[in-house]
Amino acid sequence: MANPTAAVLVIGDEILSGRTRDSNMHLLSGELTRHGIRLMEARVVADDQPAIIEAVNALRRQWDHVFTSGGIGPTHDDITADAVAGAFGVGIGIRDDARAILAAHYERSGLEFNAARQRMARIPDGATLIENPISAAPGFTIGNVHVMAGVPTIFAAMVASVLPTLTGGAPLLSQSLQVNRGEGEVADAFGALAAEFPDLSMGSYPFIRNGAHGTNLVIRGTDGAQLDAAMQKLVALFGRPQ
């Protein structure tokens, strides 16, 4: 059975300007791989409503799941919830259950539950909430789109809330061999091995260390026995794992 597919959409001018380095994409890619969901595409777009709507619609039509990161806070540049409602063509408004979660959080914290913070209870019609154990303001799932905060600790907590609710596939396994030769020396034999195992995916990743060229050869797939067989042949070709 084929593994479910996913895309991640990171929303934020601060990533595109280079001010902040995104880490959510990398965190999610590892979590999805462990859960047997294949990340097929990632995008970063600006804090711009048409750009978000276009990306959400393109990605949700093409892949089984879409995970978004960023733009669900209380300030004027937090436009993700409205853009996602726009992408689905549904209304959006303050929802009682989200409002109650936030009201309780701010009462406990002794902070004012002001108009800006109440904005975070605005949820597209028909969505279900994603729990935020860190700062209360919920994410939400609508259709196959999971909308989460951009702050890395909160994003990670929301991923941990959502992933167990999704049907995964067979875990995506990988094995690798590092060789002290450039890609150009291993290319022919490695390509032939890849052709021999069409159900596995094989990639070669060159590196330079202390001025010397080396290559990581990586084999990926869901069938452990096939992976072992391919790895044995790889080791026979290029030597023991180092």
Added chain:
Amino acid sequence: MANPTAAVLVIGDEILSGRTRDSNMHLLSGELTRHGIRLMEARVVADDQPAIIEAVNALRRQWDHVFTSGGIGPTHDDITADAVAGAFGVGIGIRDDARAILAAHYERSGLEFNAARQRMARIPDGATLIENPISAAPGFTIGNVHVMAGVPTIFAAMVASVLPTLTGGAPLLSQSLQVNRGEGEVADAFGALAAEFPDLSMGSYPFIRNGAHGTNLVIRGTDGAQLDAAMQKLVALFGRPQ
């Protein structure tokens, strides 16, 4: 005058699987900002020819420049040059000048210039070469698409070769103020300030440090005088820079 726009397209299963964390996107975003080119979108796609072709064509039509990273080495999974030729509908073949650069490099290194390595001289028709001072194998520019290696040191060297040849815009400036308050407390006044300066872009980025909520308020634009004026008002609202 509006700044030129750009997108970056990272090609590679190893990024999507979580095995490798991309760093080229972040490097490029900073370099472009310094050069006055506005990065508008980033994408990561798999080592899959139709996916690369679709992304190249979507991005080159929408933005002034597209920078790609990865997939131009000698192995079977290096399919970027063919995909870019496909996107432009042009032929591809081994080119004499690229072949000569590689032949000289391997002669100097004492390594065999074998068939796999000769593959790296395959360049789409009509492209110009991008110098690779590290491992010789050139990148190339075709139309508004700049095709570069994925190895971070080589990517950076190629960016340094290409950027001076492109017309930049006014440098994109930014100033920021860190406040020890949550976003919800600054949202109203910050949103009003953003509305007062429509030519500037203002973003708020919450963080949690030692359990306390804080916010970075960032103002971006190309007009230094406007930026200073907005920053003075921001400091008057929320206190001195810390």
